Amino acid sequence: MNVDLAERAHNHNWKLDPIVRSLLDTDFYKLLMLQFIWKNFPDVHVTSETVNRxxxxxxxEHIPASALIEQMEHVRQLRLRKSELIWLAGNTFYGTRTIFEPAFLEWLENGFRLSDYEVSEEDGQLILRFSGLWTEVTMWEVYALALMSEMKTRAALGRLSELELDILYARAKTRLWDKIEKLREIPEVRISEFGTRRRHSFLWQEYVVMAMHAGLGASLSGTSNTYLAYKHDLEAMGTNAHELPMALAALSKNDEELHDSQYRVLELWQKNYGGELLIMLPDTFGTTQFLEGAPDWVADWTGQRADSKDPFVAGDEYIxxxxxxxxxxxxxxxxxSDGLDVDGIIALHKYFHGRIRFSAGWGTLVTNDFRGCxxxxxxxxxxxxxxxxxxxxNGHPAVKLSDNANKATGPEKEIERYRRVFGSVAVAGSEVVV
Incomplete structure (x- = not known):
């Protein structure tokens, strides 16, 4: 890919380089979840907000609120192009050509909108809050995080000279290639690029994906970024996230429904999707209790994503x-998929090879690793x-317990109630870095 990153950064004009260029510039799982929400929960109202941990x-101190709002308004004005809709309708995803229903795509073209939002400043942090129908709020997640991450980057780039920009990107390219070379020694490894939400910039993410594609060949399974998959004819990767079990839990009317909601979401999901999309995410309220109480049919699902638990421990437990x-x-x-870098990916591959089909979702530390550069x-x-x-x-607080107590979210009283209902013990996991 012939893009002079240093020159482009030196002459940034956001109308030439808007941070979000397309509504497809999001993680693929958000589109899968949007169809799921549109089909099953079209009238549910939610609120969400950003947090800088x-x-x-x-x-x-780095991002002017007015500039963030300008970028947000640009995203709200975006519409899916005809070519993008045709690709969604006709492309094969995870071996299935009709993954998106015609009625959903029609709604996506003519009825979809992004919710209202508020921007505020608290203790030196910019906070984005979203409120509206779940179908209107859910897509903001990745757009908002990518906007804030890249605006932080652009502020820092603006303090460098053109020579310093050349040095910065030369060092980052060398670091990226060093990682790719390590992975090239293990052709059996399977990796998906998962770094949209906290990327250095869109242009750098695109460079990373193309470098991985050229350097890793079949070891790169694809990218979670739907726009890059569309633009470069790559596999779009992703399934579902904590948002779904959190929402179904919040809609529960009593403690019994609350406990069973973690399996109810799987029942609904498998009515919409199958095959490689049947990947469970059991750590929302604690992996151990989830597996111990799971109905037998859950073991027929295709696999599991380990997020907040030590992946070596989580993998052994799942096996x-x-x-x-x-x-x-x-x-x-x-x-x-949690905070992985190249050495961890290699160690995990070697540990699980031959025992289970292991793959890695490589995120922030491939699309935003400028440490020391x-x-x-x-x-x-x-x-x-x-x-x-x-x-x-619907006005009820949403809670996530996680396998890492540092990632728990929600009001303290509700967290205590959820721990009682699910039997999850607060475990102080590793420090949250990315």
């Missing part, structure tokens, strides 16, 4: 559970942990 980085349910773990898939030794380009989480569902 890297609190020492005061985003309000043992499959064996106890009489399933062949070698036919199942294990996806690790600053030409003056400063830390302006280090990635931060930005998230956007559900806050309420």
């Amino acid at each position: 890297t609190t020492h980085v005061r985003l309000a 043992a559970w499959l064996i106890s349910r009489g399933r062949d773990a070698r036919s199942k898939r294990l996806i690790a 600053h030409p003056r030794g400063e830390h302006d380009f280090e990635p931060i942990s930005l998230v956007c989480k559900l806050m309420t569902v």
Whole structure:
């Protein structure tokens, strides 16, 4: 890909380089979840908001609220192009050509809109809050995080000379290639690029994806970025996220419904999708309790994504559970996706190879690893942990317990109630870096 990143950064004009260029510039799972929500919960109202877990980085000091609003309004004006809709309708995703229903695509073209939002400043942080129908709010998540992440990047780029920009990107390219070379030594490894939401920039993510495609060949399964998959004829990767079980739990009328909601969401999902899209995410309220109480049919799902638990521990636990349910773990898939970098991916591949179909979702530390690349030794380009989480569902608080207590979200009283209902114990996991 012949793009002079340093020159482009030096002459940034946001109308030439808007941060979000297309409504497809989002994680593929958001589109799968949007269709699921549109079909099953079209009248549910939610609120969500962004949180910067890297609190020492005061985003309000780097990003003017007015400039963020200008970018947000640009996103609200975007519409899917005819060619993008034709691609969604006719392309094969996970071996299925009709994954998106014609009625959904028609609604996506003519009825879809993004919700209203508020921008506020609290303790040096910019907070984005969204409110409206779930179908209107859900897509903001990735757009908002990508906007804030790249605006932080652009502020730092603006403080460098053209020579310093050349040095910055030369170092980052060298670091990226060093990682790719390590992975090239293990042709059996399988990796998906998962780095949209906290990327350095769109142009850098595109460069990373094309470098991985050229350097890794078949080891690159695809990208979670739907627009890049569309533009470069790659596989679009992704299934579902914590948002779904959080919402169904919040809609529960009593403790029994609350406990069973983590399996109810799987029942609904498998009515809409199958095959490689049957990947469960059991850590929303604690992986161990989820597996212990799961109905037998859950073991027929294709695999599991390990997010907040140590992936070595989570993988062993999943394999043992499959064996106890009489399933062949070698036919199942294990996806690790939390804060991975190249050495961890290689270690996990070697550990699980031959025991289960292992693959890695490589995110922030491939699309935003500029650590140590600053030409003056400063830390302006280090990635931060930005998230956007559900806050309420039809007026009820939304909760996530996680396998890592540092990632728990929700009002403290509701967290206590959820721990009682699900029998989850607060476990202090690793520090949240990205």
